[in-house]
Amino acid sequence: MHKVIVIGGGNAALCAAISAASEGSNVILLESAPKLLRGGNSQHTRNMRVCHSNPKQTLIESYSFEEYYDDLLKVTKGDTNKELATLVIKNSENLYNWMREKGIYFQASLKGTLSLSRTNAFFLGGGKTLINRQFQIAQDLGVQVLYDHEVQEVNIDNNKVSSLEVSTSNGKKIFKAESYVVASGGFESNRDWLYKAWGKASKNYLIRGTKYNQGKVLKSLLNQGIQDVGKEEQGHAVAVDGRSPLYDGGIVTRLDCVPFGIVLNKYGERFYDEGEDFWPKRYAIWGRLVAAQEDQIGNVIIDSKSFNLFMPSVFEAIKDDTLEGLAQKLCLPIKQVLNTIKEFNTHVKEGNFDLNVLDDCQTIGLKINKTHWARKIDSPPYYGYILRPGITFTYLGIKIDKNARVYMKNGNSLENLFAAGEIVAGNILSQGYLAGLGMTIGGVFGKIAGKRAANV
Numbered sequence: 001m002h003k004v005i006v007i008g009g010g011n012a013a014l015c016a017a018i019s020a021a022s023e024g025s026n027v028i029l030l031e032s033a034p035k036l037l038r039g040g041n042s043q044h045t046r047n048m049r050v051c052h053s054n055p056k057q058t059l060i061e062s063y064s065f066e067e068y069y070d071d072l073l074k075v076t077k078g079d080t081n082k083e084l085a086t087l088v089i090k091n092s093e094n095l096y097n098w099m100r101e102k103g104i105y106f107q108a109s110l111k112g113t114l115s116l117s118r119t120n121a122f123f124l125g126g127g128k129t130l131i132n133r134q135f136q137i138a139q140d141l142g143v144q145v146l147y148d149h150e151v152q153e154v155n156i157d158n159n160k161v162s163s164l165e166v167s168t169s170n171g172k173k174i175f176k177a178e179s180y181v182v183a184s185g186g187f188e189s190n191r192d193w194l195y196k197a198w199g200k201a202s203k204n205y206l207i208r209g210t211k212y213n214q215g216k217v218l219k220s221l222l223n224q225g226i227q228d229v230g231k232e233e234q235g236h237a238v239a240v241d242g243r244s245p246l247y248d249g250g251i252v253t254r255l256d257c258v259p260f261g262i263v264l265n266k267y268g269e270r271f272y273d274e275g276e277d278f279w280p281k282r283y284a285i286w287g288r289l290v291a292a293q294e295d296q297i298g299n300v301i302i303d304s305k306s307f308n309l310f311m312p313s314v315f316e317a318i319k320d321d322t323l324e325g326l327a328q329k330l331c332l333p334i335k336q337v338l339n340t341i342k343e344f345n346t347h348v349k350e351g352n353f354d355l356n357v358l359d360d361c362q363t364i365g366l367k368i369n370k371t372h373w374a375r376k377i378d379s380p381p382y383y384g385y386i387l388r389p390g391i392t393f394t395y396l397g398i399k400i401d402k403n404a405r406v407y408m409k410n411g412n413s414l415e416n417l418f419a420a421g422e423i424v425a426g427n428i429l430s431q432g433y434l435a436g437l438g439m440t441i442g443g444v445f446g447k448i449a450g451k452r453a454a455n456v
Contacts, residue, residue: 001176001177001178002026002027002028002175002176002177002178003020003025003026003027003177003178003179003454004017004020004025004026004027004028004177004178004179004180004181004450004453004454005027005028005029005030005164005175005177005179005180005181006020006027006028006029006030006143006180006181006183006450006453007030007151007154007164007180007181007182007183007184007217008029008030008031008040008181008182008183008184008185008421009029009031009032009033009038009039009040009131009145009147010039010040010041010042010043010131010183010185010421010422010442011040011042011045011130011131011134011421011439011442011443011446012042012183012420012421012422012441012442012443012445012446012449013029013031013040013181013183013184013420013421013446014029014042014131014134014135014137014138014446015134015420015442015443015446015447015450016181016183016418016420016446016447016449016450016453017029017138017143017181017450018102018134018137018138018141018143018450019446019447019448019449019450019451019454020181020450020451020453020454021138021141021142021143021450021454022141022450023450023451023454023455024454025453025454026142027138027141027142027143027144027450027454028143028144028145028146028175028177029138029143029144029145029146030146030149030150030151030164030166030175031145031146031147031148031149032148032149032150032151032184032212032214033147033148033210033212034147034148035147037210037212037248038131038135038147039127039128039131039210040185040209040210040212040213040421041185041208041209041210041213041392041393041422041438042127042130042131042439042442043127043128043131043210043250044127044128044208044209044248044250044251045123045126045127045130045251045436045438045439046122046123046126046127046251046436047109047116047120047121047122047123047435047436047439048092048095048096048120048121048123048436048437048439048440048443049068049092049119049120049434049435049436049437049439049440050063050092050093050095050096050119050120050121050436050440051063051064051065051068051089051090051092051093052093052096056093056096056121057100057106058106058107058108058109058121058122059117059118059119059120059121060117060118061118062118063118063119065086065089065090068089068092068119069085069086069089071434072085072089072428072434072437074432075284075431075432075433075434076428076429076430076431076432077430077431077432079430079431080427080428080429080430081229081427081428083402084400084401084402084427084428085428087402087444088428088437088440088441088444088445091444091447092440092444095440095443095444095447096121098447099443102137103133103137104123104130104133104134104137105123105124105125105133106121106122106123106124107122107123107124107125108122109122116435116436119435119436120435120436121436126251127250127251146168148168148169149166149167149168149173150166150167150168150212150216151164151165151166151167151184151216151217151220152165152166152167152172152216152220153165153220154180154182154217154220154221154224154417156221156224156225156414156417159408159412159413159414159415160414160415160416160417161180161414161416161417162176163175163176164176164180178416178456179416179417179418179452179453179454179456180416180417180418180453181404181417181418181419181420181446181449181450181453182217182221182398182406182417182418182419182420182423183419183420183421183423183442183446183449184213184216184217184218184421184423185210185212185213185215185393185421185422185423186213186215186218186235186393186394186395186396186397186422186423186425187213187214187215187218187219187394187396188207188209188213188215188235188391188392188393188394189207189209189210189211189212189213189214189215189247190213190214190215191203193215194391197232197233197394197396198233201291201292201296204295204296204297204388204389205237205291205296205388205389205390205391206240206244206245206246206249206253206388206389206390206391207246207247207248207390207391208238208240208244208248208249208250208251208253208254208390208391208392209247209248209250209392209393210247210248211247211248213393213422215394217423218396218397218398218423221398221406222398225408225409225410226398226399226406226407226408226409227398227399227407227408227409228396228397228398228399229396229397229398229399229424229426229427230394230395230396230397230425230426230427230429230430231395231396231426231430231431232394232396234394234395234396234426234429234430234431235391235392235393235394235395236284236287236391236392236393236394236395236429236433236438237284237287237288237291237389237390237391237392238254238284238286238287238389238390238392239254239255239258239286239287239289239290239298239387239388239389239390240253240254240255240287240313240387240388240389240390241253241254241255241313241314241315241385241386241387241388242297242385242386242387242388243315243386244315244388244390249390252313252314253313253314253315253390254311254313254390255300255313255385255387256310256311257300257302257306257310257312257385258274258286258300259274259275259310259372259373260302260306260309260310260373261274261300261301261302261303261306261377262274262300262301262340262341262344262370262377263286263289263298263299263300263301263387264298264299264300264301264332264337264340265293265294265297265298265299266293266294266295266297266299266332267333267336268327268332268333268335268336268337268339268340269336269340270340270344270366270368271289271293271298271368272289272368273368273369273370273371274370274373275361275362275370275371275372275373275374276371276372277358277372278358284432284433284434284435285432286298286387287389287390287391288389290387290388290389291389296388296389297386297387297388298386298387298388299330299332299384299385299386299387300384300385300387301323301326301330301337301341301377301382301383301384302377302382302383302384303377303378303379303380303381303382303383304379304380304381304382304383305375305379306375307383309355313385317383317384317385318330318383318384318385318386319381319382319383319384320381320382320384321380321381321382322380322382323337323338323341323377323382324338326382326383326384329384330384330386341377343366344363344366344370344374344376344377345376345377345378347363347364347365347366347369348361348362348363348374348375348376349361349362349363349364349374353373353375355373358371358372359372359373360372361373361374361375362374392433392438393422393425393438394422395425395426395429395430395431396426397419397422397423397424397425397426397427398419398423398424399427400418400419400424400427400445401413402448403418403448403452404418404419404420404424404445404448404449404452405417405418405452406418406419415456416453416456418448418449418450418452418453419445419449420441420442420445420446420448420449421441421442421445421446422438422442424441424445425438425441428441429441
């Protein structure tokens with residue numbers, strides 16, 4: 001019998017496997033995806049959010065606990081498990097140092113990553129390189145990795161997990177261990193579950209990450225009385241390029257241009273303040289905003305002044321020398337688009353344009369004002385992108401404590417089950433999102449879960 005079984009193949013699962021193996025445990029990791037598609041959503045990431053009091057290898061200046069925590073309270077509107085949120089933030093610097101000690105490398109922030117050089121540590125080569133390195137570290141420590149092994153049921157008896165029912169290419173198998181770590185993601189790729197939770201509009205959503213996050217382990221646990229946290233209808237959704245694939249478009253399809261222009265619905269009308277706050281704190285609301293529009297589509301229009309100020313999509317922008325031509329290419333009503341832009345330009349208050357602060361470039365007198373980074377759209381050529389909601393992960397999950405131990409609805413904790421990653425993110429993220437926080441939650445609780453599981 002194995003000492004520890006880890007369910008999952010992303011950052012949280014791999015941190016758990018590495019942590020448990022570093023304690024001397026015999027560890028097996030069950031990844032539902034084939035080797036080529038391993039890594040869950042983590043393969044599409046770029047960075048994690050790190051608290052630090054002084055400049056570090058790739059992080060400039062400082063990012064205090066107080067500021068980090070305040071940023072979290074802003075996006076969640078104060079609805080978070082304060083004990084667990086504090087634990088994650090305070091341990092984020094230790095996670096960064098631990099990863100470096102294990103042989104994971106970081107790089108300076110990329111051009112156009114919008115104020116993240118102080119708050120977020122970027123993985124050298126991105127998420128795919130991170131995942132490949134973590135798998136290598138785990139296997140060097142003796143972790144056995146089994147691909148195409150999808151856990152269907154987690155069997156619980158007398159406050160303990162007794163076994164796992166696993167679907168493999170050779171049929172169903174039963175796996176047993178002394179302790180278990182669940183790090184198997186949310187249910188964002190389960191289209192039927194999304195429809196049940198989010199309604200008809202979800203049929204037009206794109207899934208940014210892996211198609212293997214079906215929520216089967218989550219459902220098995222909830223069906224057996226594990227305490228749920230988070231809301232089924234909440235998740236991390238961003239605006240992505242409307243030309244993205246249904247699955248695995250990843251971060252390169254995310255559109256970061258919203259603060260630099262205006263966003264229109266299918267009627268050629270603005271519907272929200274594009275300059276509300278710094279993009280890392282506000283980008284996650286745009287998936288929901290676009291989802292609320294008819295046909296779940298939005299359209300960004302910017303001009304040549306702003307085109308080189310953001311990370312572009314993997315797809316080329318739609319371009320035209322005239323606003324009339326661009327509106328036509330975006331299939332928008334030309335007259336209304338011209339009226340909207342004329343009205344916007346008329347109400348722009350010139351100021352000192354500065355991407356590093358909440359500047360004084362704004363509109364005054366509009367029904368929906370743009371509060372920062374507002375500049376007239378008047379410099380051809382003009383560029384446009386079509387937006388659609390891109391789902392990253394869901395927030396419905398299972399309750400844990402500071403030791404990553406899992407709890408039943410009756411208040412009892414399971415003796416040998418621990419959890420990390422997306423499946424526990426709802427303890428901290430009730431709504432909204434901070435760039436890089438998901439990877440930090442996964443890494444911090446992955447480390448804790450692996451160590452605790454190894455010492456049951």
